[in-house]
Amino acid sequence: MIFNLKQYLKDKQSLINTSLKQTWLTHDQIQPDVLFEAMNYSLSAPGKRIRPVLIFACAEVLDMPVNDVMPMAAALEMIHVFSLIHDDLPAMDDDDLRRGQPTNHKVYGEAVAILAGDALLSHAFSVLTKLDQSKYKSENIITVINTFAQATGMPGMITGQVLDIKSENKKISLEELKNLHAHKTGALIRLACTTPAILKGADENTVKQFEDYGKAIGLAFQIVDDILDIVGGEDLGKPIGSDQEKNKSTYPSLLGLDGAKKEAQNALNQALDALSGFGEEAEPLRALARYIVERSH
Amino acid sequence: MIFNLKQYLKDKQSLINTSLKQTWLTHDQIQPDVLFEAMNYSLSAPGKRIRPVLIFACAEVLDMPVNDVMPMAAALEMIHVFSLIHDDLPAMDDDDLRRGQPTNHKVYGEAVAILAGDALLSHAFSVLTKLDQSKYKSENIITVINTFAQATGMPGMITGQVLDIKSENKKISLEELKNLHAHKTGALIRLACTTPAILKGADENTVKQFEDYGKAIGLAFQIVDDILDIVGGEDLGKPIGSDQEKNKSTYPSLLGLDGAKKEAQNALNQALDALSGFGEEAEPLRALARYIVERSH
Numbered sequence: 001m002i003f004n005l006k007q008y009l010k011d012k013q014s015l016i017n018t019s020l021k022q023t024w025l026t027h028d029q030i031q032p033d034v035l036f037e038a039m040n041y042s043l044s045a046p047g048k049r050i051r052p053v054l055i056f057a058c059a060e061v062l063d064m065p066v067n068d069v070m071p072m073a074a075a076l077e078m079i080h081v082f083s084l085i086h087d088d089l090p091a092m093d094d095d096d097l098r099r100g101q102p103t104n105h106k107v108y109g110e111a112v113a114i115l116a117g118d119a120l121l122s123h124a125f126s127v128l129t130k131l132d133q134s135k136y137k138s139e140n141i142i143t144v145i146n147t148f149a150q151a152t153g154m155p156g157m158i159t160g161q162v163l164d165i166k167s168e169n170k171k172i173s174l175e176e177l178k179n180l181h182a183h184k185t186g187a188l189i190r191l192a193c194t195t196p197a198i199l200k201g202a203d204e205n206t207v208k209q210f211e212d213y214g215k216a217i218g219l220a221f222q223i224v225d226d227i228l229d230i231v232g233g234e235d236l237g238k239p240i241g242s243d244q245e246k247n248k249s250t251y252p253s254l255l256g257l258d259g260a261k262k263e264a265q266n267a268l269n270q271a272l273d274a275l276s277g278f279g280e281e282a283e284p285l286r287a288l289a290r291y292i293v294e295r296s297h
Numbered sequence: 298m299i300f301n302l303k304q305y306l307k308d309k310q311s312l313i314n315t316s317l318k319q320t321w322l323t324h325d326q327i328q329p330d331v332l333f334e335a336m337n338y339s340l341s342a343p344g345k346r347i348r349p350v351l352i353f354a355c356a357e358v359l360d361m362p363v364n365d366v367m368p369m370a371a372a373l374e375m376i377h378v379f380s381l382i383h384d385d386l387p388a389m390d391d392d393d394l395r396r397g398q399p400t401n402h403k404v405y406g407e408a409v410a411i412l413a414g415d416a417l418l419s420h421a422f423s424v425l426t427k428l429d430q431s432k433y434k435s436e437n438i439i440t441v442i443n444t445f446a447q448a449t450g451m452p453g454m455i456t457g458q459v460l461d462i463k464s465e466n467k468k469i470s471l472e473e474l475k476n477l478h479a480h481k482t483g484a485l486i487r488l489a490c491t492t493p494a495i496l497k498g499a500d501e502n503t504v505k506q507f508e509d510y511g512k513a514i515g516l517a518f519q520i521v522d523d524i525l526d527i528v529g530g531e532d533l534g535k536p537i538g539s540d541q542e543k544n545k546s547t548y549p550s551l552l553g554l555d556g557a558k559k560e561a562q563n564a565l566n567q568a569l570d571a572l573s574g575f576g577e578e579a580e581p582l583r584a585l586a587r588y589i590v591e592r593s594h
Contacts, residue, residue, distance in 0.1 A: 028452075032456060032459045032460055032463060034459060034463065035451060035455065035456060035459045036451070039451070082415075086411055086412070086415060089408075089411065091406075091407035091408045091411060092408050092411065109388075110388035111388045111389050111462050112459065112462070114383055114386065114388060114389065114411065115383075115455050115458055115459055115462075117415075118379075118383060118414075118415075118418065118450075118455055119450045119451045119455040119456075121415065121418055121419065121450075122418065122446050122449040122450030122451070122453075122455065123446065123450045123451055124446075125422045125442060125443075125445070125446040126443050126446035126447055126450065128442075129439050129440070129442050129443035129446070133436060133439065137435075138434075138435030138436050138438075138439060139430060139435050141435075141439060142426050142430065142435060142438060142439065142442075143426070145422060145425075145426055145439075145442060146422075146423050146426035148422070149419050149420065149421075149422040149423035149426070150423055152419040153415075153416045153418075153419030153420045153423065154332060154333070154336070154416045154419070154420055158332065158412050158415055158416045158419065159332060159416075161412055162331060162332045162409065162412055165408050165409070165412075166331065
């Protein structure tokens with residue numbers, strides 16, 4: 001049986017989009033319209049939903065129903081979108097376009113954009129508390145919440161964003177670049193891969209396999225992002241060449257274009273290796289890893 | 298026995314300050330120095346620590362050891378400080394001084410200030426997962442986490458901040474002003490008062506008593522803040538008259554100075570009424586309510 005990734009992505013994206021809209025971000029008449037609208041504007045913008053899809057695919061390997069991990073998928077997308085809103089601000093990357101649309105602050109102004117990001121981050125933690133305590137140990141849910149907080153905050157993504165800011169207009173080493181991205185984009189991708197196993201209370205070795213997979217595809221994802229910033233791609237949703245314009249060190253700038261492509265291929269092989277202990281149930285994860293490396297946007 | 302509030306405040310402030318410094322925000326060499334420094338700069342600035350002190354005082358009523366609620370006290374102060382950092386940004390209130398020191402973005406720049414706020418918010422949720430699961434039910438801890446997320450986010454403080462922005466240069470009614478502050482400052486104060494009871498699994502009626510107390514002192518706190526913005530006070534740590542300068546509706550602007558003072562007194566009476574079911578163990582809470590109304594800074 002040939003696994004149809006295109007259909008799989010479409011189904012899973014539809015699942016998370018419907019769930020976000022109908023369950024996890026609803027307008028309850030208490031909050032001011034503009035706050036809800038600003039949160040919803042960025043959360044409902046057309047995104048690839050890679051992180052939620054990774055959660056679903058990892059849950060599948062562990063034979064967990066998709067609804068069991070839905071609060072984690074919704075929370076993770078909220079945290080990702082919060083980081084995009086803040087990253088796009090004039091004081092940060094100062095971007096006008098995101099996912100093909102005007103950035104949040106371009107539409108709602110800086111003040112509301114900052115607060116919409118803050119509110120999405122808070123809300124994500126509220127959503128996580130809806131994980132099913134009748135089905136999973138409350139201790140595991142608390143560990144999941146801590147894993148989210150760590151991956152987002154000082155030990156994770158936000159450190160990556162600070163490293164990113166501090167290395168603009170500066171030549172950094174390959175090691176420093178990898179460390180930067182292991183935090184900035186890697187932390188949330190690893191989180192997507194490990195938290196289903198943590199919720200289920202899987203043994204350490206199993207969690208480690210998912211973590212190794214997540215590490216490898218996180219690296220691949222960033223290398224390919226850097227490559228696409230140079231060679232372009234269909235429907236990228238942001239201007240080509242923006243890294244170069246900002247004098248950012250990238251994989252192609254440090255390794256050359258061919259070197260970067262080879263590094264992405266190595267990361268793909270590592271991701272597939274990490275899954276060698278699993279059977280057909282991990283086919284979606286294998287296809288996702290290949291997709292991340294071979295995508296054109 | 299006359300209760301010595303001054304000493305009580307000093308002891309509790311010292312407790313939370315030591316705990317924040319030694320346990321809850323430490324430099325682990327992973328994160329970039331500047332992120333840790335920016336977080337620590339605002340978190341260790343001299344504050345009244347009213348919210349942590351409220352948590353301690355409510356815990357005392359319930360006969361809970363102070364260390365049991367310390368993670369909540371630390372997390373709450375982090376969330377409060379995160380909100381101050383973002384509130385002071387040029388895109389928001391554009392303040393240069395906070396707690397008598399230059400605001401975070403004045404020292405570290407806007408980008409790092411935004412990220413330091415984000416990191417404090419994330420970190421708060423990590424800290425909450427350290428509540429003692431061997432002593433308190435994990436379900437209660439999860440409810441506490443949700444209460445924090447709600448009080449901070451869309452249903453709570455952030456909605457208050459959006460309402461605040463949207464009502465600048467605009468005359469709003471007393472009802473609207475009360476709603477604004479019930480969110481902006483009230484949500485975290487109510488949280489401080491209710492979460493010890495929630496952690497302990499107290500009955501609904503008990504939680505309600507703490508909530509009523511919290512509501513009343515939250516209102517009193519804001520009225521007095523507005524009054525102090527006009528009449529000034531020792532060591533206010535921010536410029537006098539800043540509300541008026543921004544054309545904000547305040548309790549004195551809607552009720553007159555005497556009317557506002559009377560309203561604060563009413564709120565104090567409501568706070569004391571809410572505690573009528575408790576005995577001497579609630580003396581710190583009674584003294585705190587009086588202090589909030591009678592303070593000069």
